[in-house]
Amino acid sequence: ALDWAMGFYRRVGKQPLRLKKxxxxxxxxxxxxxxxxxxxxxxxxxxxxxxxxxxxxxxGPGLRWAVQGPILHRHLGGGxxxxxxxxxxxxxxxxxxxxxxxxxxxxxxxxxxxxxELESWRDDNLLVMLEGLEPPPGEA
Numbered sequence: 001a002l003d004w005a006m007g008f009y010r011r012v013g014k015q016p017l018r019l020k021k022x023x024x025x026x027x028x029x030x031x032x033x034x035x036x037x038x039x040x041x042x043x044x045x046x047x048x049x050x051x052x053x054x055x056x057x058x059x060g061p062g063l064r065w066a067v068q069g070p071i072l073h074r075h076l077g078g079g080x081x082x083x084x085x086x087x088x089x090x091x092x093x094x095x096x097x098x099x100x101x102x103x104x105x106x107x108x109x110x111x112x113x114x115x116x117e118l119e120s121w122r123d124d125n126l127l128v129m130l131e132g133l134e135p136p137p138g139e140a
Contacts, residue, residue, distance in 0.1 A: 002018070006018060039053040063130070064122070064126070066125075067122050067125040067126055068122055071083075071106060072118070072122075074086050074106070075106050075110050075115075075118075076115060076118055082110070082111075082115060083102070083103055083106040083107070084103050087099050087103065
């Protein structure tokens with residue numbers, strides 16, 4: 001049944017995910033909720049207002065995340081050295097020792113592609129999206 005469902009959703013243009021174990025909610029919703037909680041905290045601390053939050057996400061990671069997820073973003077953020085350089089430079093915030101498996105997984109997925117090729121692919125797609133955007137109502 002699961003294989004049938006995965007195939008069905010792919011045929012209708014979706015990108016289904018097969019999770020390693022069952023959880024409540026969806027991965028994307030859980031990530032969105034974590035961002036939402038941080039947004040509330042920033043506003044409550046007087047750092048910014050709600051419009052600043054929307055603008056920061058819309059014009060920052062929101063655009064990038066339409067093209068790349070946070071893992072590829074980390075890889076590209078390391079420059080020519082990729083994710084390995086990113087972690088060497090900024091450190092690792094996950095489970096102690098987990099960086100080895102993380103680097104290995106990222107390099108298995110993206111290591112065959114030069115960083116410059118991935119950056120060009122990302123930038124080309126971002127430009128296409130930006131060209132199609134119009135300001136929201138009231139912000140012309």
